Amino acid sequence: MDRVFIEGLEVDTVIGAYDWERGIRQCLRLDLSFAWDNRPAAAGDDLTLALDYASVSSRIQVFAEQAQFQLVETFAERLAQELMDEFKITWLRLKVTKPGAVPAASGVGVEIERGCR
Numbered sequence: 001m002d003r004v005f006i007e008g009l010e011v012d013t014v015i016g017a018y019d020w021e022r023g024i025r026q027c028l029r030l031d032l033s034f035a036w037d038n039r040p041a042a043a044g045d046d047l048t049l050a051l052d053y054a055s056v057s058s059r060i061q062v063f064a065e066q067a068q069f070q071l072v073e074t075f076a077e078r079l080a081q082e083l084m085d086e087f088k089i090t091w092l093r094l095k096v097t098k099p100g101a102v103p104a105a106s107g108v109g110v111e112i113e114r115g116c117r
């Protein structure tokens with residue numbers, strides 16, 4: 001199956017389990033890959049048949065603006081469900097990195113796969 005991907009998408013959101021994190025916004029870095037049959041879009045050179053990575057990125061930004069989760073696990077799970085429902089995506093891989101969370105690490109977070117390829 002073909003893929004469409006979005007790498008290094010940075011979003012601001014309320015995220016964190018500690019009290020000091022509930023009143024601030026922090027950056028998350030997202031890497032996503034989606035199963036998508038790219039042949040129809042390519043055959044017609046037609047964006048309406050493609051999984052539009054710009055539209056998906058905009059939807060993710062709106063989701064992050066409104067989200068207020070404690071765990072990156074919850075952020076990842078809810079976002080995955082939203083994207084699969086809205087864009088009719090059958091499979092995705094989503095990596096959520098919280099860059100500043102562990103100072104000695106360049107990033108920590110979670111990676112999930114949902115759906116069937």
Ligand SMILES: Nc1nc2c(c(=O)[nH]1)N=C([C@H](O)[C@@H](O)CO)CN2
Binds near residue numbers: 101
């Ligand atoms: N598996 C997780 N571990 C931790 C999380 C998390 O979301 N998932 N969150 C925190 C704190 O919010 C931390 O990021 C603050 O720096 C700790 N561990």
